[in-house]
Amino acid sequence: MQLQNEAGYDYHQTRLSLERDWREKQLILNQEKRTLGRWWLTALVLVLVFAGGIAGANYLNSNWSYLSFLAGAGILAFLVGFISLGRVTLMSSWKHQTEIADIKNEQQILEEVWLQGLETQQYHQYYRQIVVPGVIEDYRQQSKVNRVLHFISQLTVIITSLLVTGLTSGLDTKLGWQIPWAAPLLSFIVSLITAIMGFFKFRERSYHMQQTADYIEQEKTALELGIRHYKEYRNKPDEAFSEFAERVEQSREEQTKRQQQLEQSTDTKEVA
Template identity: 35%
Template structure:
């Protein structure tokens, strides 16, 4: 098997591992959502049952609710934690395999990519770019997950707050539940507005995609590299990647600025 075929095989393996890791992380997010939201809802249902159900009627025994309910909650907590731990272990194993495959790919790239005939510093620089791109993508995924979690909290909390406010007319404890849920919604909305997880995720994903496109253009000698000599292409590639990284740093600094600072800068006199 020649070097190009080996590189293609490694690339396919990397794609498969990334897909498995992505699916595992998606499953972990649902498990965490159930741990943080599903189990409290079960506990809330038991509490609401004790408050709202008239146990003086025949066939509505309080002991059945308070026996089967806690058992269901305990089973749910134990099973969800076990599933989360199994998913985390599987993700770690696949992450190690992915790192090994990426290291193998970098070793194959030394002889199969255009930078093989360039200087040693540029070879090291070029081999570091895939790791940089993947780090941007991982960071984008982390911020996306945080945004989705807090946004889900706002949506579910808003619905439960409305329900609790309606029920508070008959049961006094629901007014306290409504207050707590309202505070949780306000805190989550404040965290989303302050940390700007969605904007950070979008910027990082765009930066990773730009670096990936630049790597493909350099490898295929297309776009800006079509008319460049073998000595000029590496310098042009490095300059473009550094420009993309600089833009990403500027975007991060802009997100750190308070919202009221932007209009003031725009209206400064010339």
């Protein structure tokens, strides 16, 4: 018993140390992401101004070529600045992401070894307090990533389509540009991004993952409060946990099936 307590103490100390390292690196990574977000926001503003200049010159019959020229120069300056300064932040964020992944792998190995010595009640508590919240957070994080990817892809298609419309309407001639390949290249980018959105289905993936995370969290709350279908198990904790675990694992299996259905539908369209 003493050896088991000592092993448990060592596990929790090591886990706390890894958790502290992970949170410190995650904090730095979040700061770097915010910095990169400012870079991309600046780029988006410049592109919007550039697109606005094209639209104004094309549809309002106004001399907006000067505004387009300034925006184009701003985009070029942005690219130079990002290559010289933003690239360092980007490389650093990739490094911290790798370090965080290594820490999580070490945590997983540590937990697998520790779980082998747990009793049934201890494992139930671990599953309810550690595993399930981790599953919920993972689904929500994946949902957020897919939602952001869908938003960026959709916005890129809209802006690029606007540029194609302006260029194919003779705006390049009005501005004195001699870039005959610009419109076909932008059209190809629109088609490519649209195909990627149709293949990966970012919006559908985001919706299903968020739905699964919300359902599991509702089940966890119902178990803790002893409500809904857990009322009859208030004095039977083992049976309540069994019901809870079955519902959680069933929802995860359904999410996996939905994921496979999305992939199969994409493969079917490719064959057709």
